[in-house]
Structure formats: structure tokens, C-alpha cells
Amino acid sequence: MKIITVAAGKGGSCKTTTALSLAAILSKKKKILVVDTDPQGSLSWVSERSAPSFDIAQETDVKVLQKLKKVGGYDLIICDMPPGLDNNALSVTLKLTDFVILPSPPSPLDIRELTKTINHVVKPSGIPFRVLLSRVDSRRINDALAIQSQLMDKDIPVFNAIIRYLVAHERAIIDGKLINEYKGAGAKEGVADFSRAADELMREI
Numbered sequence: 438m439k440i441i442t443v444a445a446g447k448g449g450s451c452k453t454t455t456a457l458s459l460a461a462i463l464s465k466k467k468k469i470l471v472v473d474t475d476p477q478g479s480l481s482w483v484s485e486r487s488a489p490s491f492d493i494a495q496e497t498d499v500k501v502l503q504k505l506k507k508v509g510g511y512d513l514i515i516c517d518m519p520p521g522l523d524n525n526a527l528s529v530t531l532k533l534t535d536f537v538i539l540p541s542p543p544s545p546l547d548i549r550e551l552t553k554t555i556n557h558v559v560k561p562s563g564i565p566f567r568v569l570l571s572r573v574d575s576r577r578i579n580d581a582l583a584i585q586s587q588l589m590d591k592d593i594p595v596f597n598a599i600i601r602y603l604v605a606h607e608r609a610i611i612d613g614k615l616i617n618e619y620k621g622a623g624a625k626e627g628v629a630d631f632s633r634a635a636d637e638l639m640r641e642i
């Protein structure tokens with residue numbers, strides 16, 4: 438069993454979308470638990486549905502999170518973190534984590550905040566990690582590729598996969614669906630993006 442943490446210094450950087458979409462895709466072949474450590478419990482809508490393809494637990498108590506390794510019956514536990522770095526849940530979870538995913542939109546301010554997170558929290562922990570460029574405007578893929586190589590020049594590993602900005606990700610949630618269940622425009626592209634990221638993740642862990 439491996440523990441994956443999805444974290445970022447900044448709010449709204451696609452953590453929850455990443456945790457859910459990867460879980461939805463990987464649950465075709467693996468037994469997955471997503472742990473929502475956000476006190477706002479933004480994942481509760483998924484657990485309220487019938488017959489989910491993966492399990493969800495909301496847990497903010499660090500005493501319980503400390504025992505995450507002892508949870509049996511899963512191939513993968515994916516922890517969706519609240520924004521910010523100075524929270525106990527993150528420091529406790531990181532100690533148990535096998536791999537950190539850092540989703541981030543490619544805007545300069547987001548990337549600056551992300552680099553801070555990596556240098557202050559992730560690199561010192563020694564845990565393997567990768568940045569996942571997310572909500573990327575398809576018309577500006579070249580800019581995203583340039584950011585990928587700038588980050589790699591700074592010794593910051595980045596997923597080759599890029600998660601494009603697709604309205605489908607927002608509309609799926611409004612319909613109470615995961616991206617692989619949504620039938621509207623952009624859903625296939627959304628699944629393709631996260632499938633590439635999921636394949637890369639499975640090769641890394």
C-alpha cells in the first residue's frame with residue numbers, strides 16, 4: 438500500500454480535482470481510499486453517492502491521520518490536503534507519504550508560491566514529488582512547456598502530463614459526477630489528461 442499526498446501552498450490550485458480524478462481513473466484497477474483532510478469537507482458530495490468506485494473518508498484529526506499506514510485493504514491512499522503549509526495535517530501526513538503531487542496552474546504567481554512550497558516543505562522532507570501543471574489554457578501549451586523546463590532546470594521534477602483547462606471539470610462537479618462519468622463536451626480530453634498523469638504516477642511509485 439502506498440500513500441500519495443496532493444498538496445499546494447496556495448488555495449484553488451486544483452488539489453481536489455486532481456485527487457478525485459486520479460482516484461476515479463486508478464480505481465478501475467486498484468482499491469483506492471481518498472482521505473479528505475480539509476475541514477471544509479469538500480469531498481463529501483462524492484461519498485454521499487451510491488456505489489462509488491473508491492472509498493472516501495473525511496479526517497482532520499491528526500491523531501487518526503498518524504495511523505494511516507495501518508489502514509488495511511487498499512492499494513493506494515490519496516490524501517487531499519487543505520491549502521497552506523502551516524497545518525498539522527500536512528506535517529503528519531507527509532511523514533507517512535510515499536509520493537507528493539503538487540498541482541499548480543501555470544501562472545507566474547502560482548509558480549512562485551509553488552516553488553516556495555517545494556523549497557521550504559517538500560524538498561527538506563526528502564519524499565519524492567512531482568509538479569502537475571493544471572488548468573492549462575490549451576492555446577498556451579507552449580508557455581506551459583516552457584514552465585516545465587524552467588522548473589526542471591531548478592531541479593524540480595514535473596509530470597510530462599499536462600492537465601488542460603476544460604469546462605468539463607467544473608460542469609462534472611455541478612452534475613455530481615466524476616470526470617470519467619461525465620458525458621458532456623471535454624470529458625474525454627479530461628480523462629485522457631488524468632490517465633496520462635495516472636500512468637506516470639504508477640511508474641514512479
Ligand SMILES: Nc1ncnc2c1ncn2[C@@H]1O[C@H](COP(=O)(O)OP(=O)(O)OP(=O)(O)O)[C@@H](O)[C@H]1O
Binds near residue numbers: 453479520573
Ligand atoms: N483542469 C481544470 N479545468 C477547469 N477547471 C478546473 C480544472 N481543475 C480544477 N478546476 C476548477 O478550479 C477550481 C479549483 O479547483 P480545486 O477545488 O480542485 O482546487 P483546490 O486546490 O482543491 O482548492 P482548495 O485550496 O480550495 O481546496 C474548481 O472550481 C475546479 O472545478
Ligand SMILES: [Mg+2]
Binds near residue numbers: 453475479517518519
Ligand atoms: Mg480542495
